[in-house]
Amino acid sequence: MLELAAGLADTGFMAARLVGETGRVIITDFAPEMVAAAHRRAEELGVGNAEFRVLDAERMDLETDSVDGVLCRWAYMLMIDPAAAFAETRRVLRPGGRLAFSVWATPERNLWASLVGRALVTQEHIPPPDPEAPGIFAMADPGRIRELVLGAGFGEPEIEEVALHWAFTDQDDYWRFLTEVAGAISTVLRALPPETQVMVREQVYEEAEPFRSGAGYDFPAVCLNAVAH
Template sequence: MTTTSNPTRDQLRQMWSGVAGAWATHVEYVDARGRRLSDRMLELTRPVPGERVLELACGTGGPGLDAAPLVEPGGEVVVSDFAPEMTAVAAGRAQSAGLANVTARVIDLEQIDEPDGSFDVVLCREGLMLVPDPERGAREIRRVLRPGGRVAISVWGPRERNPWLGVVFDAVAEQLGAPMPPPGKPHPFSLSGAGRLAAVLRDAGLACVEVAELSVPYRAASVDEWWERTVALAGPLAARLAALPPEAARALHRHAAERIAAYSTPAGLDIPGVCLVAGAVSPEAAAR
């Protein structure tokens, strides 16, 4: 794999590598919460037998694993992430599920180490907004797409409509007396602004770009479960919280827990969440 020596990128990779174990622990929750997104992404891209599918920023393996049976016989899926610890989990899951046509690779989505025009379908669930240069990532996606190729990308919607994470960011910002996420750093809501995701994909040369909202609520048995899971999975956030003095960490937890309790129901927490799901095609496909 070719990579730049940009220290920010290396730090980001280390942060995500550091939470890969937590993603493996919480894989059932990740799968359940991502289910509607994956289904929608496969509806948009419709992989068929014989095709090649690339999943970027796959984490423990998302829609790429679901696509594997759809491209049989003769097709294959590459699940990829820039954190080798994540691809190892995805590879293990593919093997356990008997998906012989899945390969796992370490790939940075901003510099995809694959030839031009080599995939029929590219999928990226909750990854593009986390890279320093999403425009570059989108151009790379366009580059590896074959004529006739299809793309589906999902990202988190606006922070105020995702209190399951927004509440934690608010509490961290109050505790540190500084904006959270820090300005200039990639973050979960960086592509949530009106028209932003569509513009990034269109500017990369993709065609027929359509973006729609999908409700992705966060359910948890208790406030404690929500807190532990959210902090464990949120790569950059996990590192910031771990660096706090114990008293500050306890105060932050208390403030966040008080706010999230507003979403309590008799069955546990039911917190709103909204994603944006984009579908697009290669310009050659649009011209047909």
């Protein structure tokens, strides 16, 4: 089993448990720091049937027909050339092997992630995003998922909506997530002068008010999970 763009490998470690002691999971990411952190985590958690490699999903240094399954959570839509990544995925999967991946549904259904982009656009710090450009919502349209999956030579994908919750313990916890964890947006936010950051933060908090839960927030979220052979 191969996990692409694994980050800290939450998903890959679940797969490692499922494949059991005789199975193996290859945990990969193109960021060496992520692979090193996932490796350390595996040692802490006692995951013994995983190996770790730096691997770019768009050009995989792996043999053709070499893995039984591929997993990828929340990453294909961030890739510069997703068509190349899906074609590479098809190449390394053995015939009949299964691809399972997850991407985010539309910004309107994932306000936990989109409110801040909206605030940055309305306050004119960034232009409106190009919906086709790589980014968290670039595969929110099931038609786009289908096009990429079929274009890479897979059969018709099964696509399922999965609802989940994204919770933050308090406002600082949410702001820390937005400024430190939320990918490209974090870089934009951190580059703003402090007084401008305050204005963006105020707009985000105001629009997040309907999702207040205790001292923090509880946002509904929706991702699209797809399986293809």
